Amino acid sequence: MRIVFWTAFWVFLLDQATKYLVVHMMDLRSLGSIDLWPPFINLRMAWNYGINFGILAGDDPLTRWVLIAVALVISGAVLWWVHSEPLGRWHRFAAGLLVGGALGNVIDRLIYGAVADFLNMSCCGISNPYAFNVADIAVFAGAFGMVLLPSGKKPS
Secondary structure, three states: HHHHHHHHHHHHHHHHHHHHHHHHOOOOHHEEEEEEEEEOOOEEEEOOOOOHHHHOOOOHHHHHHHHHHHHHHHHHHHHHHHOOOOHHHHHHHHHHHHHHHHHHHHHHHHHHOEEEEEOOOOOOOOOOOOOOOOOHHHHHHHHHHHOOOOOOOOOO
């Protein structure tokens, strides 16, 4: 479980540090956008009240608390699964990514009422309208790893 907790800790810390840097120190919440390396990497302030791609978006307090509860339940279920199953190192690392990212977005919902998304990437003539953050990357990579990595168990 040590791998899970340390990975979650560092992901959570990196997520919150980048959000603080971009939202507060670089004042992206007032500026709205900063072009770093157009069109490849830009900072675009987006407050996500829902889940991915604006699904369930709306500034409804009930949605906020339901999404916090869902993230906490999923994090708890992942921790229970990793604790109760003899999973390999990469599964534990993936679980840490997922839990750290989920908790990073939970903190945003508690502090701001929404998740602070700011990374925007476009390429090759395709303009991406969506923004994301470090926690989103970690949740996606963690879920991907938890599902697709081989379990190491031998079939019976």
